[in-house]
Amino acid sequence: MKSGKLPSDVLEKRILSSFRFKRKEVLVRSKVGEDCSVLDFGEYACVVSTDPITGASNEIGRLAVHISCNDVAANGVEPFGLLFTILAPEGTTLEVLQDIVRQAAEEAASLKVEIIGGHTEITPAVNRIVVSTTAIGRAAKDRVVTSSGAKPGDYIILTKWVGLEGTAIIAHDFEKRLRGRMDDALLESAQAMMGHISVVKEGMIAGKMGATALHDVTEGGVLGALWELAEASGVGLRIYEDKIPVRPETRTICEEFGLNPLKLISSGCMLITCRDGQGMLEALNREGIPASIIGEVVEEGRTLVSGEREEPIDPPESDELYKVQ
Incomplete structure (x- = not known):
């Protein structure tokens, strides 16, 4: 298969169709064109999105923060927390890891987002550094905007x-x-x-x-x-x-x-x-x-x-x- 996201028809028919179990707390679930899941947390909705950085070699700490936070913002919701995962190949130096984390910390602080956890690992499973982030936001249920609300005439x-x-x-x-x-x-x-x-x-x-x-x-x-x-x-x-x-x-x-x-x-x-x-x-x-x-x-x-x-x-x-x- 080619590099990049799976084609939409393959994603829908071969991947998303496998997720059959549903919970009533999930207000917006996996769907082509929707980048976030929206969960019912009582008075509020919790908006969650995850994304990796695979197409860049430089500034990946900065990019990793923004891509997931952008997904949450694309629901009209302010992100407040971020899970940050680094998978690095053998031979990666501590200085390189620290630079990625420094970039991420600076960008997250600029957005008033706290990095609340994650995972850091050196592994032979990758041949270049892969960073993946999960962003979390919260809003009143009636304030969440999705990708599926466009109407003719807009x-x-x-x-x-x-x-x-x-x-x-x-x-x-x-x-x-x-x-x-x-x-x-x-x-x-x-x-x-x-x-x-x-x-x-x-x-x-x-x-x-x-x-x-x-x-x-x-x-x-x-x-x-x-x-x-x-x-x-x-x-x-x-x-x-x-x-x-x-x-x-x-x-x-x-x-x-x-x-x-x-x-x-x-x-x-x-x-x-x-x-x-x-x-x-x-x-x-x-x-x-x-x-x-x-x-x-x-x-x-x-x-x-x-x-x-x-x-x-x-x-x-x-x-x-x-x-x-």
Whole structure:
């Protein structure tokens, strides 16, 4: 099988279908397009999500904190606790482990999230460091937003810029190759995009502003995330390619490696569906978060409009990042 997430149909038919036992306390369970489980804790709902870092070599402590916290934030819920697991190959130095933990501690503190536990192990089972995190959040039950609430007539908003995480990862991991092939200032700007990976702030804003659905853009890029959101909600989409923001840093790096920026891992971007598109944009912009209306939710059909050409938005395949690993 190819590197990356399992294809959605394989995940649904071969993996999720095996989980037959259900408990009444589980309000939102495993489903294609839903990144979090939501549990009934009486007065409150507990929101939980887990994710590994497998596509990066540098800054993995920082990335690991944000990817799971972003999933919780994509339910309109503030994360407060994090379980942090490191599996490292034999020969890994203590200094390397300490650097990963230092990164994680700094990023978690910046989000006001406590690292509440985890596991650290040296093992021959891996040939590179793998970090996996589980984030936990809490909210009133009626304040939780899922990926499955989009309705026809909703505006579709994208925060920040596509390919954000992939651009930052490639700029760090392939710095030597890129030096001399792109302007130094542009390369440094691409590396600095690592500082925009969190979507916790926009998740809180969107939840308060009445978002109907939220989904953070990770493996498979914006096109993959759009398909997942539509699949979870049982709706169609009409997306306008010329409205999708792509930074010059991302275009340059994607051209160098032959990648499609619309299919490149994009943690740091969030998809928001809502009835009041302009009001949502203004609320995000007031907090310094760039955002764009890129399309609308429709009854059926998932379409990318590129000038006079229209093409279907298909289920996500292996992320473009794996082409350069």
